[in-house]
Amino acid sequence: MTIEMKIDGPETVNRTDDMAQGVLGRDSARPDGLAKATGRATYAAEAHPEGMLHGVLRRAPGIGAVRCPNLEAVRAMPGVRAVLRDARMVRNAAQGMADEAPVQGVDEAAYVGQPIALVVAETFEQARHAAQRLEVAIERTDLPIDPDAVEPEVPEAKQSSQGDLDAAMRNAALTIDADYTTSSMNSAAMEPHAAVAEWDGTTLTLRGALQMLRFNRNELADSVGLSAEHVRILAPYVGGGFGSKLGISADCVAAALAAMELGQPVRVVQHRRNVFEVNTRRSETRQRIRLAADADGRLIGLGHEALVSNLPEETFAEPVVQASHFAYPGAARTLGIRIARIHRPAAGSVRAPGEAVGVTASEVAMDELAYAAGVDPVELRLRNIPEEDPERGVPFSSHRLKAALLDGAERFGWSGRPMAPRQRREGEWWIGTGMAAAFRVNMVVEAQARIRLHGAGAVVETDMTDIGTGSYAIFQQVAAELLGLPLAQTEVRLGDTALPPGSGSGGSVGAASTGTAVWLAAMELRRQIAARLGCDEAELTLKDGTATAGNTRQDLADILSGAELTGTGHVKPGDAAEKVRQATYGAHFAEVAVNDVTGEVRMRRMQGTFSAGRILNRRTARSQCHGGMIWGIGMALTETMTHDRRDGHVVNRDLAEYHVPVNADVPPLDVHLLEERDPWAGPMQAKGIGELGICGAAGAILNAIHHACGARLRDFPATPDRVL
Ligand code: MOS
Numbered sequence: 048m049t050i051e052m053k054i055d056g057p058e059t060v061n062r063t064d065d066m067a068q069g070v071l072g073r074d075s076a077r078p079d080g081l082a083k084a085t086g087r088a089t090y091a092a093e094a095h096p097e098g099m100l101h102g103v104l105r106r107a108p109g110i111g112a113v114r115c116p117n118l119e120a121v122r123a124m125p126g127v128r129a130v131l132r133d134a135r136m137v138r139n140a141a142q143g144m145a146d147e148a149p150v151q152g153v154d155e156a157a158y159v160g161q162p163i164a165l166v167v168a169e170t171f172e173q174a175r176h177a178a179q180r181l182e183v184a185i186e187r188t189d190l191p192i193d194p195d196a197v198e199p200e201v202p203e204a205k206q207s208s209q210g211d212l213d214a215a216m217r218n219a220a221l222t223i224d225a226d227y228t229t230s231s232m233n234s235a236a237m238e239p240h241a242a243v244a245e246w247d248g249t250t251l252t253l254r255g256a257l258q259m260l261r262f263n264r265n266e267l268a269d270s271v272g273l274s275a276e277h278v279r280i281l282a283p284y285v286g287g288g289f290g291s292k293l294g295i296s297a298d299c300v301a302a303a304l305a306a307m308e309l310g311q312p313v314r315v316v317q318h319r320r321n322v323f324e325v326n327t328r329r330s331e332t333r334q335r336i337r338l339a340a341d342a343d344g345r346l347i348g349l350g351h352e353a354l355v356s357n358l359p360e361e362t363f364a365e366p367v368v369q370a371s372h373f374a375y376p377g378a379a380r381t382l383g384i385r386i387a388r389i390h391r392p393a394a395g396s397v398r399a400p401g402e403a404v405g406v407t408a409s410e411v412a413m414d415e416l417a418y419a420a421g422v423d424p425v426e427l428r429l430r431n432i433p434e435e436d437p438e439r440g441v442p443f444s445s446h447r448l449k450a451a452l453l454d455g456a457e458r459f460g461w462s463g464r465p466m467a468p469r470q471r472r473e474g475e476w477w478i479g480t481g482m483a484a485a486f487r488v489n490m491v492v493e494a495q496a497r498i499r500l501h502g503a504g505a506v507v508e509t510d511m512t513d514i515g516t517g518s519y520a521i522f523q524q525v526a527a528e529l530l531g532l533p534l535a536q537t538e539v540r541l542g543d544t545a546l547p548p549g550s551g552s553g554g555s556v557g558a559a560s561t562g563t564a565v566w567l568a569a570m571e572l573r574r575q576i577a578a579r580l581g582c583d584e585a586e587l588t589l590k591d592g593t594a595t596a597g598n599t600r601q602d603l604a605d606i607l608s609g610a611e612l613t614g615t616g617h618v619k620p621g622d623a624a625e626k627v628r629q630a631t632y633g634a635h636f637a638e639v640a641v642n643d644v645t646g647e648v649r650m651r652r653m654q655g656t657f658s659a660g661r662i663l664n665r666r667t668a669r670s671q672c673h674g675g676m677i678w679g680i681g682m683a684l685t686e687t688m689t690h691d692r693r694d695g696h697v698v699n700r701d702l703a704e705y706h707v708p709v710n711a712d713v714p715p716l717d718v719h720l721l722e723e724r725d726p727w728a729g730p731m732q733a734k735g736i737g738e739l740g741i742c743g744a745a746g747a748i749l750n751a752i753h754h755a756c757g758a759r760l761r762d763f764p765a766t767p768d769r770v771l
Pocket residue numbers: 258288289290291293396397398399400552553554555
């Protein structure tokens with residue numbers, strides 16, 4: 048009843064392009080769209096179970112030992128049912144993708160903003176008022192908060208070196224050796240983190256804003272001391288995650304502990320300031336990039352070494368140099384990550400962890416090399432496409448950078464661009480264009496999905512989430528394609544740990560990994576239908592609700608005759624990742640205007656060409672690329688989380704002061720998808736596209752700023768003070 052598959056070679060299953068119904072791949076609307084647009088899709092905080100109490104988190108105003116001198120007085124306030132200071136409610140690592148995470152406790156605040164109490168009351172207003180009245184005394188300790196002021200850890204496993212880069216730098220005709228910096232960033236998802244917990248004495252049910260349910264269930268179970276089978280998490284709709292909802296968060300654990308203690312449902316919603324202080328941020332980075340090239344701009348050596356930060360004992364380190372392992376050639380290579388242990392909020396994954404900031408800096412460095420060599424920036428990239436993985440010597444599963452560069456340059460109208468900066472002026476504005484390559488690793492992770500086929504259609508079931516990315520639409524298409532059913536008769540149920548465990552939404556793995564599980568489940572159903580028809584699966588055609596094999600043709604409903612067939616798919620990573628290097632590629636082009644008087648940068652147009660295997664839904668894939676490019680605008684121009692120099696607290700902890708691009712900041716965006724089949728990506732031959740669009744996007748904008756006005760920025764974002 049289950050097809051299980053390990054991805055460890057090309058074409059492990061027959062390709063099914065030839066049985067195409069034309070459903071998979073096409074521009075298909077989200078089946079969840081109407082419910083979302085009309086407010087009928089309920090998010091975590093919108094659940095109102097009978098007798099629900101309200102919890103408000105109190106955050107630490109400083110770093111150090113915490114005391115609450117008026118705790119008993121607050122407990123006696125009107126409507127207050129409990130003030131929890133349970134050590135388990137604060138997890139140091141809100142990181143996810145791990146079964147366990149270190150517990151930090153509430154007696155020591157490791158960073159400003161760390162939750163140290165949950166106040167629960169009958170109304171939200173009572174809870175908020177009591178939380179504000181709770182006095183918090185901090186015995187301040189002087190722990191480091193500046194990443195440049197501490198001796199960083201140098202984890203052995205995160206360093207790699209081949210050849211002699213110092214010698215390559217000495218002998219090279221052209222060299223670049225520069226430091227680039229990026230800021231702390233916030234995921235800034237539209238839906239704040241929120242949880243509603245219910246406890247019936249046996250089972251804990253939590254509605255949460257979470258990305259990775261099968262991990263989150265274990266994290267929550269571990270946090271509150273239950274076994275996982277007594278924990279159910281529901282997250283059918285999630286209003287964006289961008290990494291900040293990968294791991295279980297303080298609101299979830301605190302709500303669960305309170306519900307279990309009080310025997311009543313408890314809701315905890317993090318307000319926007321919490322979102323910025325309590326949940327994971329992207330680490331600021333300092334990146335030293337060294338490029339050694341011959342006189343034609345061909346790389347012979349490459350160095351990319353990054354300093355990132357996190358709290359002590361956190362396992363995550365922003366993988367800044369991830370793409371530098373395979374993006375460009377060069378026999379001499381030195382790559383590494385160092386970690387400064389500091390007391391700012393925990394650092395975790397934020398939209399394309401690694402490449403988003405790493406490729407941005409390295410693509411600016413490549414632009415600097417293009418200018419040093421006097422070679423057109425597109426041509427410089429074309430000269431530096433490696434034949435095989437430059438570090439491991441294994442082949443690429445596919446490599447579409449050249450195609451993306453040429454397609455993008457053609458559509459953008461790149462040819463004939465004057466190389467020199469400051470060539471085009473309109474009034475006060477310098478106009479310039481820039482480009483960058485896009486790289487993002489690709490992987491398949493373990494995922495399961497089930498399809499139940501009955502007379503009226505099919506139901507796809509998995510605990511996979513849809514965080515706005517289009518999971519509902521894609522899985523509907525996969526199942527409808529393989530089962531020959533109309534989309535309207537193919538229902539998708541997501542976001543419930545009672546369903547088979549999917550991949551979760553993170554690292555761009557969702558569509559390809561859980562999609563493959565749905566694919567395998569449908570293949571298993573095809574096998575069962577063929578058996579009922581008495582034919583070979585290869586002869587079977589399923590179309591418009593009928594099954595045809597040779598001269599036999601029958602309605603699916605008749606074949607089922609009232610029964611329900613169930614097929615389960617289970618995909619696991621095999622050793623494909625050891626045999627080939629698999630990634631997705633793209634090219635960004637940008638045109639900007641830079642005000643000569645104020646230093647303001649306005650986007651004029653942006654274009655991206657992306658290649659990420661088979662495209663499952665043109666609309667949702669394009670939408671992901673649009674989103675990535677828009678985040679690129681934020682990263683290039685405005686986004687920066689400012690930490691106070693004295694205690695590291697987040698100064699700009701709301702969307703009024705932490706600037707993400709809004710409509711007026713975003714120019715016309717043109718996205719082109721270069722369809723391909725990557726046989727190493729499993730039977731569906733699709734790869735992740737979610738995070739590709741942001742990788743390098745900011746680099747194209749920063750390079751366009753240089754072309755416009757001549758300012759070569761190495762500290763991002765390009766705020767007016769830096770541009771002038
Ligand atoms: Mo993503 S930053 O792995 O949600």
